[in-house]
Amino acid sequence: MSCQRLKNWFDERYDFEGIRSFLKQKVVPVHKYGILYYTGGLTLFLFILQFITGMVLAFYYVPYHEQAHKSIIEIVTKLNMGWLFRSLHHWGAQIAIGVLFIHVFGTLLVKAYRKPREIIWITGFILLVISIFFGLSGYFLLWDERAFAAVRVATGGAGNLPFIGGFIKSFLRGSIDVTGETLVRFYAFHVCVLPLFTIFFIGLHGLLVQYHGMSVPISVEKDTKKYEPFFPNVLYKDFIIWLIALGVVVTISVLFPPEIGKKADPLAAPPENIKPEWYFLFLFQTLKLFPGDIMGLNGEMIAIILISLGILFFLLIPFFDRKSSRGEKSTLFTWIGILYTAYFIIMTIIGFLT
Amino acid sequence: MKKIVIFTIKTINKSIKYFIFSVPLLFFNVIALWAEEKIxxxxxxxxxxxxxxxxxxxxxxxxxxxxxxxxxxxxxxxxxxxxxxxxxxxxxxxxx
CATH class of the missing domain: 1.20.5 (Single alpha-helices involved in coiled-coils or other helix-helix interfaces)
Structure with missing residues (x-):
């Protein structure tokens, strides 16, 4: 069948002309904050890269506590290109979460969450939480002593939440303490539950972005008169950025392949100077600020409650920022956005250096 | 005959020397096993x-x-x- 006949065959059955005209109509505003439009697409690309490398690794990884660590060593040392895929998956995750944070804080600072895009913000927030849980569950699959201690601390911290903490802790661990059952559970989350939720929320997030169109920051709304077509102009620029990102991920993966730590021993004491992954460092540092006992109450529990309230406020910002919803400048929420961004960056740096 | 005896004694001496020198090396290798395994x-x-x-x-x-x-x-x-x-x-x- 020739190409033209194949094209006709599909055209008779599906409305490709409708998709084509939709793509032609879609435009992207041109202004000085335009670079932020590319962070969403870049995050999506890095997620796709994670899916591909993750699928390859899943062929060889054994999610059983006796075999998990050994299977990773075998992937890295015995499989052809195994070290590269593991390194790509590791660095791809770090960079994807980094770009995701840039996307979130960028959206927060230019107030792209304002009416009528509140649901886009909420779906984005859910995707951020999913990504962080992806990171934690993937880290634990290494079954090394650092990952083991990190998951023990993280699930223990979640257990400090009032009312639901105990349930979350036992649900995540699968038993009283972190054990082999936790590994199976985290594996199921990492390769099945979280990918399904991710696909659903990425679909919804993308669909809503198409429905509402691209948001223009209030400060440049009046001056923005120029628009460029998404297809092909913006898509080509997206491709260029994705290619550069791919090159960077591959280069870092080749030059700095991640080490494999000592196999986890549930009965051993946690290693000294243990630190969580970089995207948990701000939480880790915040917890350190609180003393163990505050007026007879558990300090860690108070810290967890305050952090949860801070995160809840972050989620509900579009509903509190009434001025932006009316299209007026909202200085207070600009400062709140700067405060959140600065707190995250400073605490991460302090956590990294100390 | 005397020459053979002298040669044998010399060879044994040499072997003992090697053995004495190799014992600490053996321990050295065993100590290296305790060091963290680098993959x-x-x-x-x-x-x-x-x-x-x-x-x-x-x-x-x-x-x-x-x-x-x-x-x-x-x-x-x-x-x-x-x-x-x-x-x-x-x-x-x-x-x-």
Whole structure:
């Protein structure tokens, strides 16, 4: 069948002309904050890269506590290109979460969450939480002593939440303490539950972005008169950025392949100077600020409650920022956005250096 | 006969010397086993490493080449768009 006949065959059955005209109509505003439009697409690309490398690794990884660590060593040392895929998956995750944070804080600072895009913000927030849980569950699959201690601390911290903490802790661990059952559970989350939720929320997030169109920051709304077509102009620029990102991920993966730590021993004491992954460092540092006992109450529990309230406020910002919803400048929420961004960056740096 | 005896004694002496020197080395090797096991996370042979770095350079050449092609294509599209000849006219008669 020739190409033209194949094209006709599909055209008779599906409305490709409708998709084509939709793509032609879609435009992207041109202004000085335009670079932020590319962070969403870049995050999506890095997620796709994670899916591909993750699928390859899943062929060889054994999610059983006796075999998990050994299977990773075998992937890295015995499989052809195994070290590269593991390194790509590791660095791809770090960079994807980094770009995701840039996307979130960028959206927060230019107030792209304002009416009528509140649901886009909420779906984005859910995707951020999913990504962080992806990171934690993937880290634990290494079954090394650092990952083991990190998951023990993280699930223990979640257990400090009032009312639901105990349930979350036992649900995540699968038993009283972190054990082999936790590994199976985290594996199921990492390769099945979280990918399904991710696909659903990425679909919804993308669909809503198409429905509402691209948001223009209030400060440049009046001056923005120029628009460029998404297809092909913006898509080509997206491709260029994705290619550069791919090159960077591959280069870092080749030059700095991640080490494999000592196999986890549930009965051993946690290693000294243990630190969580970089995207948990701000939480880790915040917890350190609180003393163990505050007026007879558990300090860690108070810290967890305050952090949860801070995160809840972050989620509900579009509903509190009434001025932006009316299209007026909202200085207070600009400062709140700067405060959140600065707190995250400073605490991460302090956590990294100390 | 005397020569043979002397040679044997000398050989035994030599062997004992080697044995005495090798015992500490044996312990040294055993101590090394207690050191943290380092797993090779990157191919260790110089040939493999050369191939990998060479492939990385070729990979970047490919990426740069693709970027250049996309840039040229984008420039051409923008040129056509600025001329305003990219839009399809409505009710254009078909030339059969």
């Amino acid at each position: 090779d996370v990157f191919p260790s042979t110089p040939y493999d490493q050369f191939i990998i770095y060479q492939a990385l350079i070729l990979f970047w050449i490919g990426i740069i080449g693709l970027i250049v092609i996309l840039k040229m294509k984008l420039k051409e599209i923008e040129r056509i768009q600025s001329m305003g000849i990219d839009k399809e006219e409505k009710d254009v008669p078909f030339l059969d």
